[in-house]
Amino acid sequence: MGIIEALEKRRSYYNINRELPVSMEEVTKRIETLTELVPDAFNMKSSRLVVALGEKQDLLWDSIYEVFGGQIPKDKTDSFKAGAGTVLYFYDQAVVKGLQDQFPLYAGNFPVWALQANAMLQISIWSGLRELGIGASLQHYNPVIDQKIRELFDVPESYQLIAQMPFGGIVEEPGPKEKEDISKRVRIVK
Numbered sequence: 001m002g003i004i005e006a007l008e009k010r011r012s013y014y015n016i017n018r019e020l021p022v023s024m025e026e027v028t029k030r031i032e033t034l035t036e037l038v039p040d041a042f043n044m045k046s047s048r049l050v051v052a053l054g055e056k057q058d059l060l061w062d063s064i065y066e067v068f069g070g071q072i073p074k075d076k077t078d079s080f081k082a083g084a085g086t087v088l089y090f091y092d093q094a095v096v097k098g099l100q101d102q103f104p105l106y107a108g109n110f111p112v113w114a115l116q117a118n119a120m121l122q123i124s125i126w127s128g129l130r131e132l133g134i135g136a137s138l139q140h141y142n143p144v145i146d147q148k149i150r151e152l153f154d155v156p157e158s159y160q161l162i163a164q165m166p167f168g169g170i171v172e173e174p175g176p177k178e179k180e181d182i183s184k185r186v187r188i189v190k
Contacts, residue, residue: 013135016168040117083168094158136167
């Protein structure tokens with residue numbers, strides 16, 4: 001599968017389960033490989049991941065529901081809990097701070113560059129999972145869940161939570177995507 005096809009197949013899958021078309025070992029190896037391959041400015045390597053599986057996957061989504069005190073529907077968090085796992089995306093503020101101190105001329109750019117690298121990692125893993133026949137979606141329950149995540153996974157204070165990506169076997173394909181007038185967002189000049 002080429003990059004265009006992988007991006008076309010990458011969709012937000014909300015109806016997922018724990019029946020994966022490949023082994024969990026293959027999934028985690030793909031996540032590790034993509035994490036190593038995705039570039040970032042100054043080779044800072046600020047992205048950090050926690051991959052919650054099994055009991056930790058259940059505990060994660062039960063805890064997210066509890067943190068919100070019932071303000072989000074239980075069936076929504078249960079749909080993510082039904083997946084095989086969740087990738088938690090962070091960037092390490094200590095790495096960013098170290099580079100800000102080392103290169104003060106670029107200090108204001110390092111947080112932006114860290115977010116850009118994390119975003120590239122998210123789309124790479126999302127597409128890489130889909131290439132394996134696995135569905136995923138990107139969720140943003142942070143910052144409400146930040147402290148609970150630190151407690152559950154013993155995450156350092158310097159880790160800034162960016163997003164959560166539940167993944168699993170595909171139970172149902174999402175509806176068709178509407179094509180957009182791309183000229184509204186891309187301007188070609190000569």
